[in-house]
Amino acid sequence: MAVVARGRCFPRAWLRRRAWQGCGREYRVAICTELKQPLAIEEVSPRSVRPHEVRVDVHFCGVNFADILICHGQYQEKPPLPFTPGMEFSGIVLETGADVSTVKQGDSVIGWSVLNCLAEECVIDEKTLWKIPEGVTLREAAALPITYGTAILALEHRACTQPGETVLVTAAAGATGLAVIDVATNVLQAKVIAAAGSEQKCRLAMQRGAHSSVNYSQGSLKEAVRKLVGNGGVNVVIDTVGGDVFLEALRSLAWEGRIVVVGFAGGTIASVPANLLLLRNISAMGMSWGQYRHKNFPLFSSILSSALQYCQQGRIRPHIGAEFKLEEVNDAFLHVIQRESTGKVLLSLK
Numbered sequence: 001m002a003v004v005a006r007g008r009c010f011p012r013a014w015l016r017r018r019a020w021q022g023c024g025r026e027y028r029v030a031i032c033t034e035l036k037q038p039l040a041i042e043e044v045s046p047r048s049v050r051p052h053e054v055r056v057d058v059h060f061c062g063v064n065f066a067d068i069l070i071c072h073g074q075y076q077e078k079p080p081l082p083f084t085p086g087m088e089f090s091g092i093v094l095e096t097g098a099d100v101s102t103v104k105q106g107d108s109v110i111g112w113s114v115l116n117c118l119a120e121e122c123v124i125d126e127k128t129l130w131k132i133p134e135g136v137t138l139r140e141a142a143a144l145p146i147t148y149g150t151a152i153l154a155l156e157h158r159a160c161t162q163p164g165e166t167v168l169v170t171a172a173a174g175a176t177g178l179a180v181i182d183v184a185t186n187v188l189q190a191k192v193i194a195a196a197g198s199e200q201k202c203r204l205a206m207q208r209g210a211h212s213s214v215n216y217s218q219g220s221l222k223e224a225v226r227k228l229v230g231n232g233g234v235n236v237v238i239d240t241v242g243g244d245v246f247l248e249a250l251r252s253l254a255w256e257g258r259i260v261v262v263g264f265a266g267g268t269i270a271s272v273p274a275n276l277l278l279l280r281n282i283s284a285m286g287m288s289w290g291q292y293r294h295k296n297f298p299l300f301s302s303i304l305s306s307a308l309q310y311c312q313q314g315r316i317r318p319h320i321g322a323e324f325k326l327e328e329v330n331d332a333f334l335h336v337i338q339r340e341s342t343g344k345v346l347l348s349l350k
């Protein structure tokens, strides 16, 4: 499936950006040259680091549903073509700009960005790098920025999940889903009902700490949840699927329940029946992880530090379901979009 294209014709501005004088070596990146088409693998020349930037030798990068949406022109960010997708990575610092004070050459780090991470090297602002503490591997650290950032932000900051509360999570065996189970169960001491699209995925969610599970491909999610918790309902819903799954999850909420809209993996954006919110004093809220980078950076940064700390303390354990090489990036995308993936999907660059 991997498409390797060299010597293609790119806009002049982009070629200029790639030609950094004084450097003989090149590194490989995945490039989207046309929306909805397979990515290409290109060799590019490194550019110089600016004073606040850091060059990282990437060891692992996360493959996210949002990377696929960006390459299909269906994400809120619509970068001009061509671009290198990829929002997170782990690696080793190669070089630091003159003003960088938080990391040094040889440090193990994770990084977050909207683009450019599906590459063997990444140049990134020091603000969006976090040092990996001792005892956490580069592989598990690569699984943290987006999925655990999202899980912690949604459960702690948005839904204010309390110990003993019941959390219903949809697409529960997916990247975000398993992170939600991990954080809700092992950090917040909540009980999780895992809702997923197959028996196999339900089993995995249970193995990873869910209290009970529902296969929503087999009938009504709301009815299945009612059988588990009675008419009282669940306290918190974290939904990444949207459409009817969202509506059934909304109808499963208890008095003063909270539902957090995280994504629309199913492709349909539901409308919220406001009467349901009124009758049971329910709160429906959105959550966009990347926006916190701009709107509340201290919170964004502290959540990533917490994720690394929880991992170091052994309180959370990311589940990596599949690993691909850079040249297999299109297979990795297919694996996610065809609903075959469980947990985090990584590209291994070494």
Ligand SMILES: NC(=O)c1ccc[n+]([C@@H]2O[C@H](COP(=O)([O-])OP(=O)(O)OC[C@H]3O[C@@H](n4cnc5c(N)ncnc54)[C@H](OP(=O)(O)O)[C@@H]3O)[C@@H](O)[C@H]2O)c1
Residues within 6 Å of the ligand: 064, 065, 066, 069, 146, 147, 150, 171, 172, 173, 174, 175, 176, 177, 195, 196, 197, 198, 201, 240, 241, 261, 262, 263, 264, 265, 266, 267, 287, 288, 289, 290, 336, 337, 338, 339, 340, 341, 342, 343
């Ligand atoms: N708001 C944010 O900041 C934020 C952060 C992270 C992710 N997200 C969003 O959350 C969603 C899940 O992301 P993820 O990275 O955690 O993905 P993922 O769970 O690893 O994969 C998506 C899962 O969604 C379910 N799904 C239901 N209908 C689907 C369909 N028609 N096509 C594909 N999958 C379908 C599948 O699980 P089942 O088979 O079990 O249904 C699938 O495995 C995406 O929409 C993503 O953009 C948002």
